[in-house]
Amino acid sequence: MGGRRHRQILPVSAACPGTGQRAGRRYPRRVNASAPTPLRAPGGFPVVGIIGGGQLARMCAGPAAELGVTLSVLAEEGDGSAAQVVRSAPVGDYTDPATVLDFARHCDVVTFDHEHVPAPVLSALAQAGVPLHPSPEALVFAQDKLAMRTRLTALGIPCPRWAAVATAAEAAAFGDSVGWPVIAKVPTGGYDGKGVLVASAPEEVAEWLARGPVLLEELVAFRRELAVLIARSPSGQAAAWPVVETVQENGICVEVHAPAKDLSPDLAADATAAGLRIAGELGVTGVLAVEIFETADGFVVNELAMRPHNSGHWSMDGAITGQFEQHLRAVLDLPLGDPRPRCGVTVMANVLGGQYDSLYPAYKHVMARDPGLRVHMYGKGVRPGRKIGHVNVVSESYADAHERARHAADYLQGVVTE
Template sequence: MCAQPAVGLGITLSVLAESESAAAALVVPSAPVGEHTSIEDVLAFAEHCDVVTFDHEHVPADVLAALVDSGVSVHPRPDALVYAQDKLAMRRRLTELGVPCPAWAEVRDEGELEAFGAEHGWPVVLKTPRGGYDGKGVRVIGSAAEARDWPLADGLLVEEAVPFSRELAVLVARSPMGQCAVWPVVETVQTDGICTEVLAPAPGLPDDLAAAASQAALTIAGALDVTGVMAVELFEVPVGDESDSGTTGFVVNELAMRPHNSGHWTIDGAVTSQFEQHLRAVLDLPLGDPRSRDRWTVMGNVLGGEYPELYPTYRHLMARDPAMKFHHYGKDVRPGRKIGHVNVGGDDLDDLRERARHATQFLQGVITE
């Protein structure tokens, strides 16, 4: 999706692609095939680049180090990226910074896990520090025994099961010169651990909470020396005792150091999309205006379902809703895989949600008219 703003900015993109038929390879002028885990492949790729950036966090530390040593400009830098790669490192650093987090601990055996559950209550959330994505590498367990098949000895992250009322996300961009821009705080709606809907801005969010969440994102971006776009996923939680009924705060759930699904609404809904902003940031260009273009924007993720390809169904939706914006990733369809999204903006949130839901369910084959 960075290919779209690259055209306007006059930037030529090259992607290190996992195969010649990779989705990104279909839309950029240069997509050499290689492995992001291979120092040789990555260095050869970087030779013809002015700046190298990432669309996931799984590039190994030794590859990142070799890349930096080669003299190419790398953004975000490995020293920042580690906090998106390693959830234990992230928890330690955010806690030092005073950013609200769930209660957490590093556990290395069942005894430590048992003690954490006894203190904070069962169930608890157990996470592998590295490699998780879309609910993978995360397990909610009701007792220490349920973790027996996980590699506890390597050190896992355990967190309290936060009694959240909903999930929020703040997207921030930061450039090497230190300029930052924050988009409006959004609500993310998850279904079976996968984000299915984003509402921008988060409906009914108190101004002070929005300001505190935005400030936390700016604090994290500055303290971690982030460059590029970072998504901060939050839980909105009740605070205080019963006399504060309705008052909420937040804790940070996850960090992602790249353009993120919670920001796909910005392609059509913000003056500057997260993808344009990421390019501006990693190239050390001044950042663009992150404001919303509509009162509300709703993003719906299209998940793979009944149909082997999207084209026949999206034709029908284009006829039904000429103002809806479709984003088709060109990926092979697999059940549950994110293969596209729709954006729709306007003044009537209920109408927008209904249209986005209809479109995504129709594209998935859940409904047929």
């Protein structure tokens, strides 16, 4: 096999041992000079910088403290999700090279809360010798869907039939060849269903084509959506969690079932092998999420994310080593932890903004009703459809875990009231 080799692959078998800027937001051009300089922990432990202050950075804080690692977060706002729990969280514009360089000079390594950091910023960091994980050369395949499709196709990784189109005529030719409707995607900047369109005619993508090339893909007849989560370190050690099922509504993940129920062992092995190969061939360091469609003939890769991912939130409570701890281990080139499930199955249910402006009464209710439930809140303002937290339930039964997780999330959203 070509590409980079893995020094070690940890097992995945189960065991039972005990985004871009928001419109109207203004950033200071430089990092706030009054922000405290990160203090190195006793014993010479490192400082990990995270660009972006969302919930993924927030959920790195607990594992970082346990590892003895200091976190510093370049936050979009002073009261953002990560800034609430990370002591060093200067506010700055992640699109400004000088700002990010000022931030990075206090850090031993730098990683990302999201993939939206512009190429000039990444280039400036790399030229300054800042250790970046993942590297700009790898991150481009998570930032640019056309680059990703081109590379994965060259590697022989199963993908939907696709084309890069620049004109309505090219769109028509592709749609006529694979059959309408097709999936249209903007190459960069899309997430959580944004920048994705089911198109039934070339005219429906005309507005996007006016701004540049568009990725068109065949509409895949899939059985369900799965995800493979990999962690890989700079020295080449790699670890894979079990393949999970993700349940999507309106382009947003609402549940994750870990491991995926009734998944063929052969398909699980093939999907995991593909994830490990992608991580090695692309030179990914840190956590890689590979979103895939299960089909009648096997699977095809949908998208990549090079950071902790919603499909891995279950691992915080359901795996021996959760994705946030593993991501920190990986970017620091520490030995990776064991990714196996702690026991049985885990169901994760996202909590989306719903009926309640004040969540605390509902939060207390679900914790009292189900003491075994794990509730993770992100410290974010409530608005309809916004991810504001998630719940995890670990059980020996899919039915039990699903009922409990679903009820808790629904109660927190105001869907049920008892």
